[in-house]
Amino acid sequence: MHETSEIVWLDAHGVLTLPELAEVCALQVGELQELVEVGALKPLQRDETACVFSAEVVMPLRKASQLRCDFDLDLFTVGLLLEHLLRIDALEIQVRALQTRLPYRP
Template sequence: MSHEQSLLWSWTDSQDTVSLRELSHCCGLTEDELDDLVAYRALKPVSPATPERVFSAQWVMPLRNAARLRVDYDLDMFTVAILLDKLTRIEMLQRQVQSLQARLPAHLQSDLGA
């Protein structure tokens, strides 16, 4: 695993923040494309009023997935904005399901294939 990959994994498990430049480098979208996503309100800075916008590191993986799908299906940025919203919603729901499954007794977890 490269240093960048290990850094990406640590970002997704933390409350760290990344600059626009770092986010661009990690996800494969240009800074202008990320600005478009901010304009579409699909990508939200931690504090938009500061001169250098920073973003939650939790955006790295959804943006990487959206960038890959953009290339695979030749999507425009408006469509990527919609896609990003759905990807983050799916990720949130998956975390909720995992949390609920973790609360189940062990014998019920095995019945669900958890």
């Protein structure tokens, strides 16, 4: 993988195909398809020929993939981890948004 592609994938507004997501997250395409089938990974768009994913899932999916390797976890557990990591990211965004509404306290 080229160094420049790492930078591109960190843009949360980008989109990735299933093979691209598999490559940057160190998972097999079949494994990602299983995660989609069980609802742990939700594509932005899905049809018979392709799935397109938000780049927002890259970092949580990479973290879940790394934990899988570190602790020899099964794919079902990776799906659970991914759901929780995505939820944590969403909650952190909400907390930051709420913090911006608070009065400044030095």
